[in-house]
Amino acid sequence: MSTTTESVVSTEKRRVLFSRPKSLSDVVTHYCPGCTHGIVHRLVAEVIDQLDIEGKTIGVCPVGCSVLAHNYFNFDMAQAAHGRAPAVATGLKRSLPDSVVFTYQGDGDLASIGMAETVHAALRGEKITVIFINNAIYGMTGGQMAPTSLPGQVTQTSPYGRDIEAAGYPVKVCELLSGLEGVALAQRVTVDTPNHVRAARRAIKKAFDYQIEGLGYSIIEVISTCPTNWGLSADASMKWLRENMLPYYPLGVFKDIKAGAAAAGAAAAAGDANTAGDAGDE
Numbered sequence: 001m002s003t004t005t006e007s008v009v010s011t012e013k014r015r016v017l018f019s020r021p022k023s024l025s026d027v028v029t030h031y032c033p034g035c036t037h038g039i040v041h042r043l044v045a046e047v048i049d050q051l052d053i054e055g056k057t058i059g060v061c062p063v064g065c066s067v068l069a070h071n072y073f074n075f076d077m078a079q080a081a082h083g084r085a086p087a088v089a090t091g092l093k094r095s096l097p098d099s100v101v102f103t104y105q106g107d108g109d110l111a112s113i114g115m116a117e118t119v120h121a122a123l124r125g126e127k128i129t130v131i132f133i134n135n136a137i138y139g140m141t142g143g144q145m146a147p148t149s150l151p152g153q154v155t156q157t158s159p160y161g162r163d164i165e166a167a168g169y170p171v172k173v174c175e176l177l178s179g180l181e182g183v184a185l186a187q188r189v190t191v192d193t194p195n196h197v198r199a200a201r202r203a204i205k206k207a208f209d210y211q212i213e214g215l216g217y218s219i220i221e222v223i224s225t226c227p228t229n230w231g232l233s234a235d236a237s238m239k240w241l242r243e244n245m246l247p248y249y250p251l252g253v254f255k256d257i258k259a260g261a262a263a264a265g266a267a268a269a270a271g272d273a274n275t276a277g278d279a280g281d282e
């Protein structure tokens with residue numbers, strides 16, 4: 001009897017340190033072991049929970065390995081054709097301006113077939129949030145070269161390694177978009193360590209905050225893994241990400257309209273007009 005009472009008391013005192021976000025469905029995902037899509041899904045779900053916006057959030061799935069993301073999120077999701085998520089998101093956000101709309105897109109989807117959609121949505125300053133999964137390869141279709149595949153990277157369509165002469169340079173999406181005026185936030189993160197996961201979560205939260213504040217287009221690029229098509233184990237793919245992807249795709253904030261405005265204001269107050277302009281364009 002006394003044991004039962006003690007266990008009731010200890011249960012009541014227990015703090016929940018870790019649980020499934022309510023915006024994440026209680027199902028097994030189809031992602032491969034070591035794939036970072038699952039980690040990013042969780043971070044998005046945690047942020048939606050934290051902001052308490054699952055009732056007014058609409059996500060747009062891409063075509064790619066995350067085409068089934070609608071099975072994993074517990075809020076409204078729409079499906080776009082390959083590369084067309086920014087157009088679908090634009091329509092949703094403009095017709096339902098109080099909703100919170102995000103796209104979830106791979107590098108083939110966003111930076112290849114969807115590049116024009118991406119650039120023009122950013123230029124229009126659409127008040128949407130983009131979660132961009134850069135794993136340097138077409139995952140779903142079996143490992144073809146993506147616009148973000150690294151120089152020399154072996155893929156199914158670059159068996160001798162990506163040849164810059166023939167295929168050009170990989171596209172650095174955050175650097176490219178940070179030059180566009182409609183962009184409120186462009187930040188690159190990764191999820192290879194607990195610290196990086198926490199930083200990624202903060203960045204995703206900020207991107208949703210900026211949308212809710214009506215500041216414009218926000219994009220978080222997540223440097224990600226595809227162990228299956230990289231031909232590596234889960235562990236080895238994290239090492240490959242650190243040794244090959246992060247030097248080419250440095251982490252950081254490429255544009256933050258708030259930080260830019262603060263820096264510009266400080267520089268203007270110091271009477272340095274050139275620095276103020278530079279900071280504003282940062």
Ligand SMILES: Cc1ncc(C[n+]2csc(CCOP(=O)(O)OP(=O)(O)O)c2C)c(N)n1
Binds near residue numbers: 064065139226
């Ligand atoms: C219009 C059109 N062109 C091509 C395809 C084939 N396709 C499906 S997914 C995909 C690439 C997916 O790669 P990515 O966007 O990087 O996502 P990942 O699977 O790596 O997460 C392609 C080319 C398609 N479904 N529709």
Ligand code: SF4
Binds near residue numbers: 031
């Ligand atoms: S193929 Fe690559 S991107 Fe797709 S689920 Fe597997 S590891 Fe992830």
Ligand SMILES: [Mg+2]
Binds near residue numbers: 134137
């Ligand atoms: Mg990809």
